[in-house]
Amino acid sequence: MTTPEISFEFFPPQNLEASFRLWDTVQVLSPLDPRFVSVTYGAGGTTRDLTRDAVATLHKSSGLNVAAHLTCVNASRAETLAIADQFASAGVNDIVALRGDPPKGAGGFTQHEDGFANSVELIEALADTGKFNIRVGAYPDRHPEATGPDSDVDWLKRKIDAGASEALTQFFFEADTFFRFRDKCAKVGIDHVLTPGILPIENWKGARNFARRCGTLIPQWLDDAFETALRDGREDLLATAICTELCSELLDGGVDKLHFYTMNRPELTRDVCHALGVAPKVSLENVA
Numbered sequence: 001m002t003t004p005e006i007s008f009e010f011f012p013p014q015n016l017e018a019s020f021r022l023w024d025t026v027q028v029l030s031p032l033d034p035r036f037v038s039v040t041y042g043a044g045g046t047t048r049d050l051t052r053d054a055v056a057t058l059h060k061s062s063g064l065n066v067a068a069h070l071t072c073v074n075a076s077r078a079e080t081l082a083i084a085d086q087f088a089s090a091g092v093n094d095i096v097a098l099r100g101d102p103p104k105g106a107g108g109f110t111q112h113e114d115g116f117a118n119s120v121e122l123i124e125a126l127a128d129t130g131k132f133n134i135r136v137g138a139y140p141d142r143h144p145e146a147t148g149p150d151s152d153v154d155w156l157k158r159k160i161d162a163g164a165s166e167a168l169t170q171f172f173f174e175a176d177t178f179f180r181f182r183d184k185c186a187k188v189g190i191d192h193v194l195t196p197g198i199l200p201i202e203n204w205k206g207a208r209n210f211a212r213r214c215g216t217l218i219p220q221w222l223d224d225a226f227e228t229a230l231r232d233g234r235e236d237l238l239a240t241a242i243c244t245e246l247c248s249e250l251l252d253g254g255v256d257k258l259h260f261y262t263m264n265r266p267e268l269t270r271d272v273c274h275a276l277g278v279a280p281k282v283s284l285e286n287v288a
């Protein structure tokens with residue numbers, strides 16, 4: 001099994017306590033030498049300023065390679081591109097470009113009257129600037145808006161052709177889900193740019209609700225296993241074992257990069273990374 005290259009997703013803090021939690025998360029995970037860390041953009045564009053500030057601060061203070069998420073929701077093209085420009089001015093040239101979801105309860109995506117209609121238009125516009133390394137989302141289990149069995153793959157191909165360099169997948173619970181998706185992608189010429197997104201399950205109830213909203217299929221065995229573990233007070237042990245097993249199967253199947261949805265809770269992600277052989281890098285300054 002190869003030791004994977006890893007990356008981490010964080011969300012921007014909404015208050016002082018959350019800022020400390022994010023900083024603690026960065027302190028725990030940065031010794032694992034991630035390829036990059038990314039900062040989400042709240043549903044409906046709700047964390048626009050917080051994302052911008054968190055991205056700029058992390059870039060300046062953590063020494064990590066930071067990627068900023070950007071969505072098309074509730075903003076004109078000019079406003080969206082102005083935010084991208086602000087990321088670039090702060091020295092952040094990595095963007096995870098998404099169509100995005102509206103805020104909770106607001107129904108489906110509605111295009112702003114002067115806004116981008118979809119993720120492909122956003123990717124094209126960002127690529128035209130020549131300033132950004134663009135990553136995008138991908139959906140091994142069917143996205144709720146997919147119109148047919150292959151539409152996620154066909155649409156991903158359009159996003160790659162529009163200028164994306166890598167796709168980070170939505171989380172999924174079984175390695176075969178990823179492998180089937182990877183095979184379909186390879187058939188349309190998308191290869192070696194797919195990075196599995198991994199959700200360490202801190203809280204099964206929350207993860208299950210999240211999965212239902214995203215269209216991620218929930219295997220019955222997983223639901224049963226957590227039900228038993230919860231009863232026995234062993235949820236933590238099960239979560240570490242299940243996540244490590246999923247990652248190991250992916251690595252055995254030829255995957256060499258993993259992207260962790262940390263939810264700003266670093267311990268489980270750290271333990272899984274350690275179990276996969278990702279060792280903390282000790283800086284020489286700390287040894288001398």
Ligand code: FAD
Nearest residue numbers: 040041043069098099100101119137143146151152168170
């Ligand atoms: P797209 O890939 O553009 O669309 C999703 C699917 O819908 C496609 O695969 C396709 O099947 C169908 N589809 C959409 N448009 C068309 C079309 N015109 N023609 C045909 N089919 C179409 N959300 C946030 O709000 N903030 C974030 O920071 C955030 N980060 C994310 C990070 C990752 C790695 C992932 C995977 C998702 C993230 N999301 C985030 C969620 C994302 O915004 C939602 O899943 C949203 O519904 C789709 O955005 P997208 O750009 O991935 O969609």
